[in-house]
Amino acid sequence: MAYIAGGAPVRSGIMGRKMLIATAIVVAVGISVLILYFYLSFASILHGNSHVSVKLPVPSIGASIASQDVLSHNSLREIVPYVLLDYASSNVTRISANATLFKYPPPRRAFVLNISNECYDCGDTAAIESAISFGLERYGLILGPGNLSSISPSDVAALPPNSILIILNGLLPSSLLQANGSSISGLTYLLNEHTSIIYVGQDFSRMLLPDSIVTPTPASLRPYYLDTIPHASPASPSGGFYFDSGAFLFAGGTNYSTASYINVYNGSIFMFPNTPNSWPANQSGADIAKAVRGLFWLPKYAYGTSTITLPTAANSQSQLGVVLDSAQAQPGNTFVAAASLSGSIRVSITANATYPAGTSNSTYKYVFAKPVLYQNGTITVQGITIANQSIPVNFTVYTKSSTPINITPSLTIYTTNMSVVQALPLPFIHNVPDNFTFIRSERLPLPPGRQYIMELRNFVGVEYAAALFNVSPITINVTSENLTNDSFMFSALSQKIPITGLNYSISLNNLYPANGTIRNGLIFYYLPKGTPAVHGVLNFTLNVMGSKSYFEEQYYPAPFGINQQYIEISVVAAVMLLMIVLVKAPNRDEFYIDVPNLPEATKIPLTLKPADVVGVFDKLNMQYHWKYMPLTKAEIRSAISTYIKVNNISVALTYDNVDRMVDMLAVNKYLTAADELFAPPQWVDQSKHDIEYLAVFKKLRIYLVTHAYTFTDLDVSQSADVVATLRSEKKYLVIYSKTSNFQKVPIYTGSRTYLVFLNSYRLEEFKDKIYNSTTMEAEELKMYVGAGYLKLVDADDPEETLN
Structure with missing residues (x-):
């Protein structure tokens, strides 16, 4: 009893100490967590404050x-305006320029009609x-929020x-x-004064009187150009507008996203077809400001865009060209003279810089100029050329001198x-007269896949003419690969024509660079010895004269295995072999049939005169309504059977x-032949065409007849040797x-x-001839073939090319 009584207090003390230690540990951990939490929160606040306080560079x-020009394009079939800008920028990484050649000067000031007491659901x-x-201030169109002018309805006649x-x-x-006070309405007067009206409201079947009284519009007051048609806006509007609740459109106008506009007299009306209260005020104001900046409703001759990316946001000073190629005009078109007389050029420039975390800052600039478009000559060069290929270039110089000059x-x-x-x-x-023309063949080793301008000037820098052309990109394809010796062969084509003579550099997965020269459209690439085996996705980078191409090839080694079909065939063959060896065929009786000798067919020796044989050529041509068409041996055999008889x-x-x-007959000059087609030699003299020409015509005739073409006969057409027509589509065939x-x-x-x-x-002989020739005629043919205007046809297989 004493032992038990004395042990209880000792055990209770040990448990108390353990509880105390555990409590201390928990408290210490909790304090540590709180300290870490407050530290991180404080650091986050400091970091956030420092981030907010950063001011983006402006x-x-x-x-x-700097200059304007008119560029001939596509072998002088078209001409396009061109504008060159001088610019100086700071804190900018990207510059976009949108140049427009308007038919008359664009608006330079914006006014808001004072609503006064005339309002319908205005918001x-x-x-x-x-x-x-x-929005206008942000786009740089006005200097401050107080510069948007307001005008009362009674003063609109005084609008500039x-x-x-x-x-x-x-x-x-x-x-x-x-x-x-005049015979025309205030609206018509404004339109005659080159006013652009931006209208936000419902259709024109009703109008507003003072005190916001709504009344039907009398037919006598509603001009034709205010006719509208119902139209629901698309579910997902485009064009960058918030507005998506359009209810109608101009009947004779043009749609632009969910809006509509019409050009009337000298002005325009652009409308958001619903009341101002139909979408939030901040969005409606932003949409209107965007429309004012775009001016897309104004009549224009042409427009174009150009963008340049700068490597850093540091100060930059250079030039940016804009080709206004939205609508190419025909040479001799009056738009050059008309644009120079009454047109106007406006260049809208957006300059911005992007910073970390996706933030950006932008500024806007507008440049106006009167068009100065003229030509002192022309350059005729094909619109798409092939790198390093000689092309014919036709130059015409207008000297504007009454006497020859040098x-x-x-x-x-x-x-x-x-x-x-x-x-x-x-x-x-020497002694150049007015409108002097000369032709040269030029080889242009230019980086492919880019656009260029060709200029002809005199020795003091005065421009005679300029042209716009493109160098076609190069198409690269892997034609063969040998992973055993780590070699690859690529084809290099442009407009389906092999490239040759251009230097290149190539690498695989940004490793193993190699240099060389493209020969006959082929590139050979060998990996260095000792290179680890390559497989999977192979990324190649090809650089030709600074123009880079990226392409990939997938290579996965085939797993070693035997096709199941081969195993099955082997088993069957083994079983058959065992059957042949082990299984003996039974004895069989043999029987024979005795067939007597049959008498030979009676043959009658004939002697045919050459003149009789040659005569069947004319007879068969006459029967088929042909003329000078050579015959095959089968046709000759049939003609002899038809037209030559012995004893009837x-x-x-x-x-x-x-x-x-x-x-x-051919050896003795009674017949002449080409590609197993035969004709009497006198046909060559009578038709004034050699046998090869007649043979090609015969092959074409057979193909065209069997494929339901209508076509002109021999020497009938003045446009080509054969003009074939199928479903109203003409094809001009030259032999x-x-x-x-x-x-x-x-x-x-x-066509x-x-x-x-x-x-x-x-055909192959001709290709070798022209592609190894640098004569003007050969270069011109190559140009037409490359541009798709001329197709080369094998008369034995015209199906693929003609259809």
Whole structure:
């Protein structure tokens, strides 16, 4: 009893100490967690405050128009305007320029019509005007929020020409539809003064009277151009507008996203077809400001865009060219003279810089100029050329001198930003009359896949003419690979024509660089010895004269294995072999049939006169309504059977007889032949075409008849040797022969010409000839083939090319 009584207090003390220690540990851990939490929170606050306090650099840009030009394009089939900008920027990494050649000067000032007491579902007009002002200030169109002018309905007649009038009344005020002291309404007057009206409201079947009274619009006050048609806005509007609740469109206008506009007299009306209260005030103001900046409703001759990316946001000073190629005009078109007289150029420039965390800052600049478009000559060069291929270039110089003069021309190739790429010396030319033309063949080793400008100037720098052209990109394909010796062969084509003579560098997965020269459209690439085996996705980088191409090839080694079919065949073969060896065939009785000798067929020896055989050529041609068409041996055999008889019995020759007879006649000059087609030699003299020409025509005739073409007969057409028509589509066929009537291949706009060869051998012979020739004629043919205007056809297989 004493032992038990004495042990209880000792155990209780030990448990108390353990509880105390555990409590201390928990408290210490909790304090540590709290300290870490407050530390991280405080650090986060400090970091957040430091981030917020960072002020983004303000981008700035200054720009002016350095020069203007008119560029011939696509072998002088089109001409396009061109604008070159000088710019200086700071804190900018990207510059975009949108140049437009308007038909008349664009608006330079914007006014808001004072709503006064005429309003229909206008919403918070003060907030809308504030949002418009904020947007215009952001786009750099006004200097401050107080510079958006307001004008009362009674003063619209005093609005300066070439202005923008913003109408937020929800319906058109009656004062604009009524004649005020003249025979025309206020609205028509504004449109005659080159005013652009931005209208936000419902259709024009109703109008507003003072005190916001809504009344139907009398037919006498509603001009034709205000006719509308119902139209629901698309579910997902485009064009960058918030507005998506359009209810109607101009009947005779143009749709732009969910909005609509119409050009009337000298002005335009652009409308958001619903009341101002139909979408939030900040969004409606932003949409209107965006429309004012775009001016997309104004009549224009052409427009174009260009973008340049700068490596850093540091100060930069350079040039940026913009080709206005939205609508190419035909040479001789009056738009050059009209644009120079009344047009206007506006360049809208956006300069911005992107910073970490996706933040950006932008600034805007607008440059205006009167068009100065003129030409002192023309350059005719194909629109798409192939790198390092000689092309014919036709130059015409307008000297504007009544007496012959001497000129020292120089030819320079530029990028579209007018950086010199290549200068080509030209010889001194004596006694040049007015409108002097000369032709040269130029080889242009230019980086592929880019656009260039070619300029012809005199020795003091005065421009005669300029042209725009593109160098076609190179298409690279892996044609063979040998992973055993780590070698690859690539084809390098441009417009389906092999590239040759261009230097290149190539690498695999950014490793193992190699250099070389493209020869006959082939690139050979060998990995260094000792390179680890490559497989999977192979990424190649090819650099040709600074123009990089990226392409990939997948290679996965095939697993070693035997096809199941091979195993099955092997088993069957083994079983059959065992059956042959082990299984003996039973004895069998043999029987024989005795067949007596049959008498030979009676053969009658005949002697045919050469004149009789040659005569069947004319008879068969007459029967088929042909003329000078050569015959095959089968046709000759059939004609002899039809037209030559002995004792009133048709002569039936074996094919061996025909072969021997035709060969003898050809050797003795009774027949002439081309590609197993035969004709009397006098046909060559009578038709004035050699046998090869006649043979090609015969092959074409058979193909065209069997494929339901209608076509012109021999020497009938003045446009080509054969003009074939199928489903109203004409095809011009020229036969490759020295006796063709078209020694210079005709090319027709909107159609293709087909140069037809006797057989594939003649076709390949022709290709080797022109692609190894640098004559003007060969270069011109290569140009037409490359541009798709001329197709080469094998008369034995025209199906693929003609269809």
